[in-house]
Amino acid sequence: MSDPLFTVLMPTNYRPDVIGYAIQSVLDQTEGDFELFVVGDGAKEGTADVVLGFSDPRVRWFEFEKAPGVGYPNRNRALRESRGRLIAFAADDNLMLPDHLAKMAKVFEGPGAMWAYATAFWISNDGIAAPELINFDLADERADLRASKYVVPAEGVVYRASALPTRAAWPEDMLKAGDTALWNRIIDAQGEASMRRVPEATSLHFSALRKGHPRDSWSPLLAAYLMVADRAAWWPAMLKPPIPEGETEQAVYARLIRQPGWTEAARLAAHDVVNRIALNHLSPRIRPAPEESNEGLKIANLQRDLHAARQQSAAQAKALSRIEHSTSWRVTRPLRALGRLLRRRKP
Structure with missing residues (x-):
């Protein structure tokens, strides 16, 4: 053999x-x-x-x-x-x-x-x-x-x-x-x-x-796609088949891929998805409809900014803790207390 x-x-x-x-x-x-x-x-x-x-x-x-x-x-x-x-x-x-x-x-x-x-x-x-x-x-x-x-x-x-x-x-x-x-x-x-x-x-x-x-x-790539697919009316139906309750995704797609012509049609649909996303992103003259706007990108940017702000806040808290536990902070504690007392007594 x-x-x-x-x-x-x-x-x-x-x-x-x-x-x-x-x-x-x-x-x-x-x-x-x-x-x-x-x-x-x-x-x-x-x-x-x-x-x-x-x-x-x-x-x-x-x-x-x-x-x-x-x-x-x-x-x-x-x-x-x-x-x-x-x-x-x-x-x-x-x-x-x-x-x-x-x-x-x-x-x-x-x-x-x-x-x-x-x-x-x-x-x-x-x-x-x-x-x-x-x-x-x-x-x-x-x-x-x-x-x-x-x-x-x-x-x-x-x-x-x-x-x-x-x-x-x-x-x-x-x-x-x-x-x-x-x-x-x-x-x-x-x-x-x-x-x-x-x-x-x-x-x-x-x-x-x-x-x-x-x-x-x-x-991250699939997450970005999902943000678009959840909002875009144009997302191809063949790339978003319903999954009946009690069935696996594999069972549904196993039936689809055995249908004549499905594979090539799915590849063409995927090509169209990538082209549409690129067009919406690159062309300043295109105003996307609300359901296909760049909300996903905005959310990602907000999440990035929130993460950066949290990191900055944590760094500042750590620096403040170091100051509060330093020798100079302890030595100057009476002076800070006196300053607060004088401010309260101002007419």
């Missing part, structure tokens, strides 16, 4: 409720030359039943005890058995758009490609979709990645298996943030000229289901 083009690695821990949608989105890829490794890292009860319910021979289930952190040692245990020429990733709570692997494979057809990335739609926990904006062709954004200031969702990344000496490349000495460390290790080894970009969204990245996790998943 010949080696597959892709090994797709899908770690899982606690999402048996949605992993079935994630697996199906991989199986629905227009590029079908892959093996899918679903790696249970102390997976929640019921996960194995969902995975083993798929009869497709490309799906392989690995069930391991929980490893430290987010389970990098277990990922390496599975990858040692992988055969794909390209290594791709999938999350148990995210979805691949149908042409994700095909578009990623295309950029590896040219010479010198070792590491590639695509953008994603970020999905709020109430179902609003907004496009991620990254371009590592630009030096400043690439510098942020290299300095580990920017996190690329793993499902948007593919690299050539031969880029590193071993397939078991996840940093087992790290408990988290190992993906960015791995990307930089590959780029260090192969050079920045080996990086490739797919300039469109090829996956759906959902907010994590964790206690206290906010609507925007702590993404």
Whole structure:
């Protein structure tokens, strides 16, 4: 049997409720030359039943005890058995758009490609979709990645298996943030000229289901988009589908992405969103309607000013405390008391 083009690695821990949608989105890829490794890292009860319910021979289930952190040692245990020429990733709570692997494979057809990335739609926990904006062709954004200031969702990344000496490349000495460390290790080894970009969204990245996790998943960009989407009458309906009570966002979008033409229409809608926001921001001759005004920007500026004022107030209180506890303050206390007494006695 010949080696597959892709090994797709899908770690899982606690999402048996949605992993079935994630697996199906991989199986629905227009590029079908892959093996899918679903790696249970102390997976929640019921996960194995969902995975083993798929009869497709490309799906392989690995069930391991929980490893430290987010389970990098277990990922390496599975990858040692992988055969794909390209290594791709999938999350148990995210979805691949149908042409994700095909578009990623295309950029590896040219010479010198070792590491590639695509953008994603970020999905709020109430179902609003907004496009991620990254371009590592630009030096400043690439510098942020290299300095580990920017996190690329793993499902948007593919690299050539031969880029590193071993397939078991996840940093087992790290408990988290190992993906960015791995990307930089590959780029260090192969050079920045080996990086490739797919300039469109090829996956759906959902907010994590964790206690206290906010609507925007702590993404400043998604938070800014949501301020617009909540007010703008023009926000595309297909990027704001209703989420029925009792259903997950993944279930709703899993149905949508299987509809013919939805993916391309969503990309076009995202392009229109970015253009409209840019137009409203850049053109002084455009007066936005009230519902699409720059209220989000005003709120952000007010929050920034409030934060600065609080910091200044705290600094002043700290300085005053130092003065009040100083020797000179104690020595001059009688003089200050005398001054207050004289002021009260003035006619």
